[in-house]
Amino acid sequence: MKVRSHSLANFTAPDLTAARVSPHDPGQVLLQNACAVLRMRRRQRLTLGSDGAEMFCLVRSGLLLLAVSASVKRRTILSILFPGDIFRTACAPPLPGIALMAATTTEVARLPWRTVEDLTSSNPLIRDFVARASAALLARQMLHGAIVGALSGEERAASFLVDVALRTGYTSARSVVFEMSMNRPDIADYLALNADTLSRIMSSFRARGVFASADNRRAIVSDWNRLCTLTPIAGALQELARRTRPQLPCDKA
Amino acid sequence: MKVRSHSLANFTAPDLTAARVSPHDPGQVLLQNACAVLRMRRRQRLTLGSDGAEMFCLVRSGLLLLAVSASVKRRTILSILFPGDIFRTACAPPLPGIALMAATTTEVARLPWRTVEDLTSSNPLIRDFVARASAALLARQMLHGAIVGALSGEERAASFLVDVALRTGYTSARSVVFEMSMNRPDIADYLALNADTLSRIMSSFRARGVFASADNRRAIVSDWNRLCTLTPIAGALQELARRTRPQLPCDKA
DNA sequence: CGAAGGTTTGAGAAAGTTCAAAGCTGGTGG
DNA sequence: CCACCAGCTTTGAACTTTCTCAAACCTTCG
Numbered sequence: 001m002k003v004r005s006h007s008l009a010n011f012t013a014p015d016l017t018a019a020r021v022s023p024h025d026p027g028q029v030l031l032q033n034a035c036a037v038l039r040m041r042r043r044q045r046l047t048l049g050s051d052g053a054e055m056f057c058l059v060r061s062g063l064l065l066l067a068v069s070a071s072v073k074r075r076t077i078l079s080i081l082f083p084g085d086i087f088r089t090a091c092a093p094p095l096p097g098i099a100l101m102a103a104t105t106t107e108v109a110r111l112p113w114r115t116v117e118d119l120t121s122s123n124p125l126i127r128d129f130v131a132r133a134s135a136a137l138l139a140r141q142m143l144h145g146a147i148v149g150a151l152s153g154e155e156r157a158a159s160f161l162v163d164v165a166l167r168t169g170y171t172s173a174r175s176v177v178f179e180m181s182m183n184r185p186d187i188a189d190y191l192a193l194n195a196d197t198l199s200r201i202m203s204s205f206r207a208r209g210v211f212a213s214a215d216n217r218r219a220i221v222s223d224w225n226r227l228c229t230l231t232p233i234a235g236a237l238q239e240l241a242r243r244t245r246p247q248l249p250c251d252k253a
Numbered sequence: 254m255k256v257r258s259h260s261l262a263n264f265t266a267p268d269l270t271a272a273r274v275s276p277h278d279p280g281q282v283l284l285q286n287a288c289a290v291l292r293m294r295r296r297q298r299l300t301l302g303s304d305g306a307e308m309f310c311l312v313r314s315g316l317l318l319l320a321v322s323a324s325v326k327r328r329t330i331l332s333i334l335f336p337g338d339i340f341r342t343a344c345a346p347p348l349p350g351i352a353l354m355a356a357t358t359t360e361v362a363r364l365p366w367r368t369v370e371d372l373t374s375s376n377p378l379i380r381d382f383v384a385r386a387s388a389a390l391l392a393r394q395m396l397h398g399a400i401v402g403a404l405s406g407e408e409r410a411a412s413f414l415v416d417v418a419l420r421t422g423y424t425s426a427r428s429v430v431f432e433m434s435m436n437r438p439d440i441a442d443y444l445a446l447n448a449d450t451l452s453r454i455m456s457s458f459r460a461r462g463v464f465a466s467a468d469n470r471r472a473i474v475s476d477w478n479r480l481c482t483l484t485p486i487a488g489a490l491q492e493l494a495r496r497t498r499p500q501l502p503c504d505k506a
Numbered sequence: 507c508g509a510a511g512g513t514t515t516g517a518g519a520a521a522g523t524t525c526a527a528a529g530c531t532g533g534t535g536g
Numbered sequence: 537c538c539a540c541c542a543g544c545t546t547t548g549a550a551c552t553t554t555c556t557c558a559a560a561c562c563t564t565c566g
Contacts, residue, residue, distance in 0.1 A: 073404070232324055236346055456545095
């Protein structure tokens with residue numbers, strides 16, 4: 001079997017440490033400065049059970065997955081929280097076994113929700129940031145529902161690549177480069193696809209040169225526009241991403 | 254073909270005018286008293302285009318569907334807004350042709366979002382209601398994503414029936430009764446199913462006595478627990494519904 | 507080095523879709 | 537008041553897509 005034959009072993013891998021997305025929203029800066037930061041390791045969980053007061057959190061770096069395994073037959077990733085995204089306990093559906101899980105090393109800023117409520121009342125910048133971020137999260141969740149509900153497997157996979165690239169990627173040598181922190185089963189459970197099917201789709205993408213990757217952890221997209229033609233909602237993804245990140249990686253590619 | 258053979262032509266149809274869900278949240282009452290009410294007829298649309306200031310709305314009665322047709326290949330109902338649900342323009346994903354559509358005669362209370370922001374700052378009751386309703390909507394949206402992504406066609410249909418019953422139904426003669434304001438294509442587009450497939454599933458439900466209906470517009474569930482066994486997330490749906498409606502129809506059935 | 511988990515691929519199976527046809531329903535205009 | 541029309545609903549049969557299962561390979565970590 002000629003696996004991995006399309007990888008770019010000799011591609012000069014760029015440094016991604018500069019890819020950390022720094023906040024540009026003044027309300028976000030104010031809010032996260034009031035928070036205690038929790039550093040999570042890959043696969044570490046943050047239980048959402050009703051074990052006390054309601055919590056609020058803000059992702060500073062890394063990737064947080066909202067996962068549920070028990071109550072639905074197949075494990076499901078309900079949502080991906082990217083840097084700049086916020087979440088509060090009450091936003092999670094009341095499913096047994098639901099939890100936030102770090103997909104990679106992740107920094108999370110946390111506060112009791114009660115405190116956030118007070119901050120939003122006293123500071124309009126924070127209030128506006130929380131309202132904006134909440135609305136953006138709902139919009140993204142709806143878009144994700146549309147992706148899962150209305151698009152084919154290949155279109156879903158392409159939408160995922162576009163989304164992750166827009167939110168965590170950056171430009172290098174006229175290519176868009178991004179980390180694939182999530183593994184196949186996680187991506188599959190997010191896209192409501194079987195891991196085998198997703199693997200087939202990814203293999204097909206690599207074979208057609210849609211993206212290249214040396215080690216399955218970093219993807220290199222040399223023709224951004226071509227990737228975008230594979231999903232009918234590339235425009236919406238881009239517009240949503242720009243709400244939290246004014247300068248997108250595809251702008252310079 | 255023996256169509257409609259399971260209908261209950263001689264069932265005494267109860268009066269549903271008493272089924273209007275009256276708000277119990279003081280913040281909700283305060284907020285909706287500040288709004289201008291718009292009465293929409295079936296199929297009437299409320300465009301969400303960027304045609305001016307951002308709007309906020311609150312459903313007082315009826316059913317509002319967030320629909321998109323152009324940008325995804327198949328038409329999709331992203332969300333159903335029930336009485337008590339709120340929505341603001343920024344919550345809609347930026348898809349061409351997205352709009353709110355009334356599934357039946359619907360009363361919508363509207364305000365410019367700017368005004369709502371001011372009200373939330375000046376009144377903690379309104380602030381808490383808006384925050385609570387926003388969180389509940391996101392939780393429901395995530396649950397809907399899980400339904401579409403992880404459940405079979407039959408389970409999705411059962412989840413839909415349970416959800417609509419919990420939110421708009423009421424109790425009559427130890428049965429749970431609710432209006433089916435949405436037609437087959439709308440329900441199918443909400444559940445990411447084909448209308449034909451959904452019709453088959455509904456026929457099967459009727460044949461098995463899961464629910465009865467005289468005219469396809471009103472459903473009568475005599476064995477609520479049995480309907481709940483058809484979906485693995487009945488508990489979550491019930492818990493979410495109770496956040497906006499303390500007394501559920503199934504409590505008395 | 508060995509074990510455990512992640513990835514890839516193929517072949518057969520299942521679930522849902524598409525297409526077509528027929529029946530039903532509600533609204534409109536003569 | 538009734539005939540008619542458009543759109544909704546139901547159902548069958550053939551077809552696709554995706555899933556399941558199994559096997560082999562690769563990677564990482566202790």
